[in-house]
Amino acid sequence: MIRFTLIPRHIEDAIDPSRRAFMKHTGLLVISVGAMAAVPSALAEAAGQTAARGADPYPDPDFRQLDSWIVIRPDNTATFYVGKTDLGQGTGTAFRQIMSDELDIPYANTSCVMGSTDVTVDQGGSGGSDALQTDGYPMRRVAAEARRVLLEMGSERLGVPVAGLAVADGVISVKADPSKTVTYGQLIGGRRFNVTLTGANVDATTGVAKLKPVQELKMTGRSPQRYDIPSKVDGSAKWAVGVTLPGMLHARNVKPPVAGAKLVRIDESSVKDVPGFVKVVSKGNSVAVVCEREEQAIRAARQLKVEWQKPSTPPFPPSEELFKYMRAATPAFTAPVTAAGSPDAALSSAAKIVEAEYDMPFQGHTSIGPAHATADPSNGQMTIYSNDMKSYGLRNGVAQFLQMPRERVRVIWMDGPQAFGRTAADDAGFEAAFLAKELGRPVRLQWMRQEETAWDTKGPAFAFKIRGGLDAQGSLIALDWEARAADHNHIGYNEPDSVLIAQFTGQRRATPARGSSGAPVEMYGIPNQRLTQHVVGLPLVWETPVRTGNLRDPNGPQTAFASESFIDELAAAAKADPIAFRLKLMEAAQEDSGFKKARSIATLKAAAQAYGWEPRPSPEPRATGDVLTGRGVAYAIRNQTIAVEILDVEVNRRTGRVWVKRAVIAHDCGLVVNPEALRRTLENGFLHGLSRSTHEEVTFDGEKVTTVDWRSSPTLTHRDVPEKIEIVLVNGDPNKDRPDLPHYGAGETVVKPTIAAVANAIYDATGVRLRRAPFRDARVLAALKAANA
Amino acid sequence: MSTINLTVNGRPHTVELQDLTTPLLYVLRNDLGLEGPKFGCGLGQCGACTVIIRGEAVRSCSRPVSAAQGAEITTLEGLSANGKLHPIQQAWIDEQVPACGFCQNGQMLTAKVLLDKNPRPTDADIRQGMANTLCRCMTYYRVQAAIKRAATTMEAAR
Numbered sequence: 014m015i016r017f018t019l020i021p022r023h024i025e026d027a028i029d030p031s032r033r034a035f036m037k038h039t040g041l042l043v044i045s046v047g048a049m050a051a052v053p054s055a056l057a058e059a060a061g062q063t064a065a066r067g068a069d070p071y072p073d074p075d076f077r078q079l080d081s082w083i084v085i086r087p088d089n090t091a092t093f094y095v096g097k098t099d100l101g102q103g104t105g106t107a108f109r110q111i112m113s114d115e116l117d118i119p120y121a122n123t124s125c126v127m128g129s130t131d132v133t134v135d136q137g138g139s140g141g142s143d144a145l146q147t148d149g150y151p152m153r154r155v156a157a158e159a160r161r162v163l164l165e166m167g168s169e170r171l172g173v174p175v176a177g178l179a180v181a182d183g184v185i186s187v188k189a190d191p192s193k194t195v196t197y198g199q200l201i202g203g204r205r206f207n208v209t210l211t212g213a214n215v216d217a218t219t220g221v222a223k224l225k226p227v228q229e230l231k232m233t234g235r236s237p238q239r240y241d242i243p244s245k246v247d248g249s250a251k252w253a254v255g256v257t258l259p260g261m262l263h264a265r266n267v268k269p270p271v272a273g274a275k276l277v278r279i280d281e282s283s284v285k286d287v288p289g290f291v292k293v294v295s296k297g298n299s300v301a302v303v304c305e306r307e308e309q310a311i312r313a314a315r316q317l318k319v320e321w322q323k324p325s326t327p328p329f330p331p332s333e334e335l336f337k338y339m340r341a342a343t344p345a346f347t348a349p350v351t352a353a354g355s356p357d358a359a360l361s362s363a364a365k366i367v368e369a370e371y372d373m374p375f376q377g378h379t380s381i382g383p384a385h386a387t388a389d390p391s392n393g394q395m396t397i398y399s400n401d402m403k404s405y406g407l408r409n410g411v412a413q414f415l416q417m418p419r420e421r422v423r424v425i426w427m428d429g430p431q432a433f434g435r436t437a438a439d440d441a442g443f444e445a446a447f448l449a450k451e452l453g454r455p456v457r458l459q460w461m462r463q464e465e466t467a468w469d470t471k472g473p474a475f476a477f478k479i480r481g482g483l484d485a486q487g488s489l490i491a492l493d494w495e496a497r498a499a500d501h502n503h504i505g506y507n508e509p510d511s512v513l514i515a516q517f518t519g520q521r522r523a524t525p526a527r528g529s530s531g532a533p534v535e536m537y538g539i540p541n542q543r544l545t546q547h548v549v550g551l552p553l554v555w556e557t558p559v560r561t562g563n564l565r566d567p568n569g570p571q572t573a574f575a576s577e578s579f580i581d582e583l584a585a586a587a588k589a590d591p592i593a594f595r596l597k598l599m600e601a602a603q604e605d606s607g608f609k610k611a612r613s614i615a616t617l618k619a620a621a622q623a624y625g626w627e628p629r630p631s632p633e634p635r636a637t638g639d640v641l642t643g644r645g646v647a648y649a650i651r652n653q654t655i656a657v658e659i660l661d662v663e664v665n666r667r668t669g670r671v672w673v674k675r676a677v678i679a680h681d682c683g684l685v686v687n688p689e690a691l692r693r694t695l696e697n698g699f700l701h702g703l704s705r706s707t708h709e710e711v712t713f714d715g716e717k718v719t720t721v722d723w724r725s726s727p728t729l730t731h732r733d734v735p736e737k738i739e740i741v742l743v744n745g746d747p748n749k750d751r752p753d754l755p756h757y758g759a760g761e762t763v764v765k766p767t768i769a770a771v772a773n774a775i776y777d778a779t780g781v782r783l784r785r786a787p788f789r790d791a792r793v794l795a796a797l798k799a800a801n802a
Numbered sequence: 803m804s805t806i807n808l809t810v811n812g813r814p815h816t817v818e819l820q821d822l823t824t825p826l827l828y829v830l831r832n833d834l835g836l837e838g839p840k841f842g843c844g845l846g847q848c849g850a851c852t853v854i855i856r857g858e859a860v861r862s863c864s865r866p867v868s869a870a871q872g873a874e875i876t877t878l879e880g881l882s883a884n885g886k887l888h889p890i891q892q893a894w895i896d897e898q899v900p901a902c903g904f905c906q907n908g909q910m911l912t913a914k915v916l917l918d919k920n921p922r923p924t925d926a927d928i929r930q931g932m933a934n935t936l937c938r939c940m941t942y943y944r945v946q947a948a949i950k951r952a953a954t955t956m957e958a959a960r
Contacts, residue, residue, distance in 0.1 A: 024957070059914065062901060100901075100902055101900065101901035101902035101939060102901060103902060120939075237894065238898060239898060241900075242894075242895055242898060242899075242900050242903075243895060245900045245903030245906055246887070246891045246894045246895055246899075246900065246903075246910070247878075247879075247882055248836075248837065248838040248877065248879035248881070248888060248907070249879075250837070250903065251837070252837055252904075254840065254841070257835070267828065276844045288820040289820070296863060306820075306832065307828050308821065308824045308825065308834055309820075309821075312821075329846075348877075379903050379938060381842050381843075381848060381850060381905045381936060381937065381939075382840055382841065382842055382850065382904045382937040383901075386936075389880065410905075410907070427900070428903065429837065429902070429904065430902055430904035430906075430938070431901060431902035431904070431938070431939050432839075432938065459841065461844060462842070462843040462844055462845060616928040644927045689898060690898070693901070693941070693944060694899060694901075696940075696944065697901055697939050697941055697942050698940075700942060700943065701939075701940045703940075722843060722845055722847060723843060723845070723848055723936060724847065728936060729942070730932075730933050730936065730942075731929050731932035731933050731935065731942050731945070731946065732930070732933045734929070734942045734943050734946060735943070738943055
């Protein structure tokens with residue numbers, strides 16, 4: 014067997030040729046005595062032997078060192094090291110904008126390195142749309158601190174107090190004599206700052222410099238083109254899926270054909286004739302085949318004869334019986350009930366009661382590229398090349414799973430297919446590392462399409478039951494909300510005891526994560542309400558393809574489908590205009606510290622104005638032949654970000670096809686860093702919501718998931734795109750020009766209201782209320798026929 | 803072992819292969835080191851693996867390498883010429899189309915074939931012609947805008 018003693022350099026050199034060398038030369042990468050003590054002696058010996066050849070362990074960059082964040086070179090360029098991952102929404106470009114602003118260096122002279130665990134501080138990777146919201150401030154603070162330190166150095170060099178200096182574009186000059194200058198590069202280029210920062214944790218990282226007021230930011234609010242786009246367009250981008258290492262093997266998984274099946278036996282002779290066959294690796298119910306070439310591994314995985322024993326009881330009900338099952342199930346968990354006023358009394362005194370049930374199926378992440386990772390076990394270490402948006406979690410999880418010291422595991426984060434949440438990219442990283450350790454050679458693992466669509470984590474299904482009471486004036490006086498989420502055993506990110514391979518190999522945790530349900534958080538003042546949130550489980554908890562994990566605003570679109578459809582039903586019952594009805598509810602809300610009430614009102618009004626909204630109650634079916642047209646509105650908040658969508662739909666009453674022809678989207682996420690990148694994030698996010706409204710649904714029979722490819726698991730296509738998407742960027746802060754206007758997240762909120770907006774528009778067009786998503790042609794047609802519409 | 807001759811982006815290659823039914827995609831990626839075409843489904847349903855052969859957008863994940871013998875194959879890497887981006891690539895940058903970018907190989911090459919056959923497509927032509935090229939970041943709106951932009955540029959250059 015070939016043993017590799019050197020970690021191949023060419024991949025990481027392509028990503029960042031200077032960083033590790035810089036850190037090493039400047040002494041940042043020092044093996045701590047404590048870390049080495051934890052390394053088993055054999056490994057430590059191996060490390061000693063290989064260290065001379067450059068295979069260092071990978072200690073964490075120290076977040077309290079300015080040098081961990083910013084490197085300035087002699088040519089007066091700067092590189093920012095950010096512990097987030099940019100999945101194609103432009104957060105890297107945005108960090109360059111805000112950091113170059115605070116540092117006072119030309120944007121064009123900066124670059125940004127993200128996500129690789131040995132050269133960037135762990136800021137959690139991506140998640141919760143928090144890159145700018147949570148990490149923007151620490152990154153601005155470290156850039157401001159670097160500027161402060163450089164000004165002090167400039168003061169010493171030029172012999173002029175800091176107050177007598179000006180700085181622009183990385184050049185410090187003497188105010189009284191502008192011919193006297195020194196550049197950042199001349200002051201610090203290629204050397205360490207050696208400045209210690211403070212802060213209780215990475216989010217609190219700070220120096221002593223003050224941030225600039227918004228009015229002094231020059232790049233923030235402009236739209237430089239995203240730096241990652243040219244290489245994605247000309248074919249030169251380096252992708253995690255394209256990593257090739259000397260001696261690398263190819264692997265494919267063999268999954269149980271039925272959920273919960275147990276492995277009985279493997280007939281390895283069934284693949285002995287496959288050219289390049291290397292090994293079947295099996296432990297517990299996990300099976301993988303490893304071959305020299307990729308197409309050989311695919312063939313061997315298909316050809317391998319494996320005997321499985323079906324479980325004695327069905328793992329889950331068939332999907333057509335899912336909601337009946339969920340409504341009858343005993344909850345695995347119920348969140349503390351939120352109550353205000355006297356909902357029962359208010360409901361019994363109401364002039365009008367509205368009741369409705371809504372059903373939202375499981376939906377997948379369904380990445381365009383199946384999960385993959387390449388793992389290299391050279392030097393008794395483990396390097397994983399991955400597009401996992403939480404590369405730091407992958408590193409920690411793999412180290413625990415393989416019982417390796419953290420310092421000997423790293424993840425090199427690279428571009429890959431985005432899928433907005435906790436996907437099988439996590440699983441593939443563990444699986445590749447497991448196989449690489451078994452084989453002692455680099456292993457590239459990729460899932461197949463069928464495997465990805467069936468076995469990737471899902472957004473939980475929801476069943477809702479809601480009652481609302483209107484008084485004689487048509488005001489909403491009471492709301493009784495009950496949500497049931499099929500989310501028991503929600504899989505977390507990169508947990509060594511809940512990833513699929515831990516489940517299959519018998520190394521899973523004893524108690525599953527309980528999961529979560531949902532309730533509205535929008536700014537409506539409802540005097541009497543009760544919000545009940547249940548989580549229910551499916552019969553099979555582990556080793557199941559119907560497993561849940563965070564999907565873009567994890568419970569938001571489901572919850573808003575019910576809540577914003579129901580608000581529309583109440584408005585219709587009150588014969589009120591749907592926007593006027595919402596505005597009245599917003600006016601009745603209590604303001605919060607983030608001005609969400611004022612910003613919600615501003616965003617709703619901005620959407621109505623951009624749309625040209627003429628008040629009237631819904632429905633108002635208007636027909637031209639087979640096509641009915643209508644409009645719908647929905648509103649949502651996620652964290653501090655607000656989105657309002659107004660949609661025009663056409664409903665074909667002969668085919669049932671729903672087409673959103675025009676979309677107006679108003680959005681307030683505070684200070685906007687890059688308006689053009691934000692517009693695209695919102696357009697694309699809205700279309701993701703639209704895909705979930707009209708196309709996406711995970712189906713299963715009593716044994717297995719039956720959505721396995723793009724035919725059985727349809728997604729939005731070019732055909733379905735609206736004629737026009739109009740984005741309105743709103744700053745609804747009561748003090749619009751405040752110097753500390755915060756920047757909030759933008760990756761998820763826009764997905765939240767879409768399903769309800771589509772349902773409300775269909776109702777407006779047809780008078781038929783759809784309470785079960787997605788609104789596929791056949792479902793819409795059946796509803797129209799049932800209602801004789 | 804069998805020998806197969808491929809011409810990719812104007813350059814001849816000889817590849818030794820055990821199995822000539824191997825899909826072209828794996829040979830392009832693993833033997834020739836081309837990262838433009840991607841594995842998306844292996845079923846010809848999504849378009850991520852698209853290459854251009856004889857003026858047609860071909861799904862290389864489900865085309866045996868033997869069927870590409872002797873033909874001129876163009877991948878994303880071969881779309882630019884003489885160091886200048888193809889108008890489609892430039893339009894993709896001008897419109898800031900890609901999000902994650904994984905599917906954009908298929909979007910651009912399918913658009914190239916569409917515009918080569920139909921230089922002045924209507925909106926309906928674009929929707930129809932691109933319908934089977936999927937994007938899960940949902941960049942469709944800007945893809946369509948970029949196709950129209952590229953059509954205008956290419957028209958002006960004629």
